[in-house]
Amino acid sequence: MAKALEGIRVIEYASGAGVPYASKLLADMGADVIKIEPLEGDKSRHIAPFVGNEANVEKSCLFLYANSNKRSITLDLETVEGVNIFKDLVKGADVLVRQGPPEYFNSKGLSYEELSKDNEGLILSSNTLLGESGPYKDYAATNFTVSHMTGGTVLYPHGTGDGDRAPVIMGANMEAFDAGPISAIGILAALHWRFRSGKGQYIENCALDAGIAPLTTETVIFPVFGQNFDRSGETQRLQSSLNFECKDGYLGPFFAQQNEFDNLARTVGKEEWIGQEWFTDMAQRRARCEEISDAMKEFSSKYSKAEAVEIFQSNKVPIGPVDTPAEVVNSPHYNERGFFIDIEHPVAGKMKYPGRPFIMSKTPHTYNNPAPLLGADTDEILKNVLGYDEEKIADLRKSNII
Template sequence: MGALSNLRVLDLTQVLAGPYCTMLLADMGADVVKVERPGGDLIRSNPPFVDDAEAEAYGGYFQSVNRGKRSLELDFGDEDDREDFLSLVETADVVVENYRAGTMEKYDLGYETLAERNPALVYSSIRGFGDPRTGETHRQGQPSFDLIAQALGGVMEITGQADGPPTKVGPGIGDLFTATLNCVGILAAINHRERTGEGQYVDTGMYDAMISLTERAIYQHSYTGEAPTRRGNAHPTLFPYDAFETADGHAVIAAFGTNHWTELCAAMDRDDLAADYPTAADRLEHREPLRAEIADWAARRTTEELVDALEGRVPAAPVQTTDDIFDDPHVHTRGMLVAVDQPGADADVEIAGNPIKMTETPPDPRGRAPLLDEHREEVLGERAETAADD
C-alpha cells in the first residue's frame, strides 16, 4: 500500500512531461488510469526496442514513464466514450492533461465541466506556457517541447563552453522538472481538499518552470545588471568547482570551502597554494592560474587515482557513463535500476527507479507499462460496480 493508494488519477497525458508526473504518483501508490486517444500515446512506437520493433508492444521511451499504470483507449469525439470518461471523473481524485490550452474545452471537458460533475476534483494541466485561468498571455496555444522551454527559459544560454554555442541540457529537464513541480502542486491541492473539501485547478507551465530552474541566473542579473552566459563546467561564484581532464577521462572537484581547499592542496603536495590563497575571494580572483595548477595535477593521474587521492577529504567524483552507472553497487542498493517485462521481447529491461525513499510507504514501480486499452473491461467494470453500490 503506497502513500497515495487512496487516490484515483485519470491520466490524459502523452509524450514525457505529463506521463512523468503521473508516473511519480503511480510509484507512490496512486491508481493511475492512462486514458489514451485512439491509437494511443504518440511515443508508444518510439525506439529503442530490445530486438524487434514489430513484435514489441512499445519502446523504451514509453516503458520508462508509464510503468505501473492501467490503459483505457477513448475517443472524446465519440459521445459514448465521452460519457464513459465523465462517469469516471465522478469518482476520480485527480485529472491530469498536457494538451494545448483550449483542447479539452473543444470537447466540453474543460475544468469547469468536470468540476460540475465532481466539485472535489483536482484538475491539473502541464502546458508550454501555462493556462489562461492562472495568467493569460499571448503565448498560450502555441506548441512547446523541452527544447523550446530550455531555449526561452535561459537554460541553453548558460549551458555549454564559453567559446561554444548555447547548448541544451542532455535530459529533458523542460519536461521533467515541470512534471515534478506539477506533482508537488497536485499533492498540495489534495492536502487543501482534505482540509476544506474543495477541489481546484493546478497549472504548471514549462517556460515558468525553467525560470524557476535558472534561479541563479535570475538573481545574478538582478544584482549585477549583467546577463549571465556560458562558463563550461565552472561556477560563477565558487572555485574550484569544475571538471578536470584526467589521463583516462574526467573528474569533478568541488573544493570551494577553505577546509576542502586546504585538503586539495595537501593532496597535490602544494601547501604553498593553501597559504598564498587562504580565502574564497583570493581564489576567485586568481581562478585562472589556480585552475591551470589543478588541471596539470589532474592530467598526470587516472580518474581512479585522482578520486582515491581525494575521497573522504574533498568532494570529488568521476564523470560516469551509463556503463559505469549500471556497474555501481550504490545504484543497485538504492533501487535505482528496476527490471520490468518488455512485452513481445521475452525479456526484462531495466528502467530508472524512483529516488523518493520513504520508510513506511516506499514508492515502488509496480510493473511494466500497459498495453493499449489493456484494462478497458477492468476499469469500466469498476465504474459499473461503483454505480451499483451507490
C-alpha cells in the same frame, strides 16, 4: 504493505515524458492511475529508442519508463461517446491530469467547471508548455523550445571560458522531467487541501515556469544586481569549473568553500598556496583560475577515475567521477542502495529501470506492474469501474470508440 496514496484514483490524459512522469510518481506511491490513450496510443510509444531496436508501440524505452504501474484504456475523444466515457471516468476520480490547451477540452465540454459539477472534490492538473496566459501561450513549442526560453541554455557548456560559443541544448528531456515532479507536488498539495476543506481545485502547470524556477542563481543575480550570467563567468568563479581528464574519463569538481580549496592544494602538491592572500581572496583566486586548473589537470592525468576520486575524497575534496549511463547503472553505490529495479514486460522483456527518488520508511514505493500494453485494461475498466456490460463494450469497440 501500506501505500502512501492507496485509494487515490488518477485519470491521466497526457503523452510524451514530463506529464506522464508526474502521474508515474503518484502511481509508484500507490495511486490507481488510469491512462487514457488515443486509439493509436500515447505518442511516446512511437519514439525511439526501442528495445531490441525494433519499432514497436510496446517497446519504446521512454514509454516503458514513464508509464509503469498504470492501467491503459484507449478512447476516441473526437466522438460523443468517447467524451461521455471520459466524463464517467472523471466522476469517480480524485485527480485528472491532462495535457494540452484548455480551449481543446473546453470545446468538448471537459472544462474544470463542467467536470467539477459532478465531482466537487476533483483536482484538475492542467499542463502546458508555455502557460495558459501571456503573449507566448499560443506559440508552437517543444520541450527543447522551453529549454532555450528558460535562459538556462545560454550557460551551457559550463566553464569553457568561451562566451561567444553558441548555446548547447540540455539533453535527456530535462525540461520535461523537471516539470513532472513540480506537477506532482502541486497535486499532493491540492490533495492535502481537499483533506482539510473537502474541495478540489484547478492547478495550472507550465513547463516554462518549472524550467526557470531551478535557475535560482541566474534568475536572482540579474534582477538584483543587473549581472548577466554567461559561460565565461562560470569559469572565472572556479566553482562549477571544468571537467578534468583522467586516464579513462573525467572528474567533475565543484569548489565553493575555502577549506575545500585548501584541501585541493594539499592533494595536488601545492601546499604553498595555503594561506597566501591570493588563494584566500575570491577575486584574486578567479584571476589565477588557469593556474589552479593546470595543477588539477596535471595531477588527475596520472590516475584512473576511480583512483583519482579515492585520493581526492580521502582528502575531503568534493570531486566525483563523470560517469557514463552504463557506469551509473552498474555503479556499486546505486546497486547497494537498491535504486535500480528489474521489471518484466510481456513484450519488451526484463528491463532495469530507475526506481524511487526518495525512501519512505512506512509506505515504500512499489513497482508491481510494467507499463501497460496499449488498451490492455479497456474492458476491465469499463466493466468494473464504470459498470458497462459486455454488449455495450462490444458496440463501443465495433464503432472504433475504444
